[in-house]
Amino acid sequence: MAEQENHDLAVRMAELARTAAGPRTVEEVLSDVTAAALDLIPGADTAGVLLIGKGGKWESIGETSDLPHQLDKLQMTLNEGPCVEAALSEVIVRTDDFRTEDRWPKYSPAVVDIGVLSGLSLKLYTASRTAGALNLFAFKPHAFDGEAETFGTVLAAHAAAAILASREGEELQSALSTRDRIGQAKGIIMERYNVDDIRAFEMLRKLSQDSNTRLVDIAQRVIDTRGDG
Template sequence: MEWQKFAEEMAVLARTLLKQDSVQQTLDEIAASAVRLVDGCDAAGILAVRKGRAVTLSSCGDMVQESDRLQGELGEGPCFDLARRAEEDERVFRIVDMTRPQPDWPRYASAARELGIGSMTGVLLYTHDEDFGALNLYARRPGTFTEDIATAGWLLASHAAVALSDARTIDQLEHALQTRHAIGEAMGILMERHGMSDEDAFNVLRNISQHHNVKLRDVAQRIRDKRADKQS
């Protein structure tokens, strides 16, 4: 592994990730960068476990989604375990040779061999207070992911986690601003139509939300849509 070259590539990657326009684009760039930058990596994906189910957040390479599906279906596998056990100390896994027996995941290992997976490594994508799932790297050739290559994956994941955290923060802020705008517009409609104060208009929205168990922003959007329909 040429570490100086890899460090330069990491610097470029950090800037590239921060330029992405959405969380999904950031996830996709992380997976694609793993294949591009890590020696011997044939495919990469990001797996999360939500309510006990394996969810593929992003993939680059034809074996990723099938591998994730199998792990979720079987309830076993290194990527599934890593993402599911985010609260534990173990943050990295490395399988040097998938053609050998894997006692921890016997059913998955057998299926993985049929998929043509020879070697795997994975790293949690996380910051100090957040876990985003696991970045998993696949190679068709056994013995691909040495300790050096696994370390390269860990460095990639560390850069990616910071960029992903920033992307999520920006996405949440943009969503909050859009929600605030929608609620403000709906309140304005009620105030104009019924001569309400802003406090009364907000209370109407809140009561509808609570009574019908509908999110406040969705109530606001329905009021906006109804006015648009009347105007069209």
């Protein structure tokens, strides 16, 4: 049985890797990850990813139902709970029965009232600017075991890779946009003042230094004056 389950995990991870390689959003990839979690971890009834950014800004992504967002919101409001703990500090946080769980005295009875009795949260290593956790919940107690933790850890690593890849793509696009704007501004200055490429860049750089303004912002101002003659 264990051999078949390991094979299923390997097959599903290969599928996830192939789909992640295409032009897809991080939300689409994480939705595939949470769907895979439900398929591969028998005890899980619902799953989602919680991301926590600077200033406590948070979002629920890839939820397989409305419940993970509801539970995330509850934890962020109460400032306690397994998803927050996994995202910010612990690597794996497992609760076998929320009815007897005393680590979160406000959160635990609240989720029991909702009908959730056990949970498994796994930290995502997403970078210093963002904390995250892959979260699984079940309506019965003792739904998760060591094997569930192993499968969940593999899926969490895939989710983290998708988030990091998405961020790198956004940063690349930002860098390309910055380069393009500086290039446009240089072209305008070269044409307007009959100077070469090097002199145009020096003029931009001096304006940036003298006004204590980012070079890309100075470039945008030059572009905005293009129609002024």
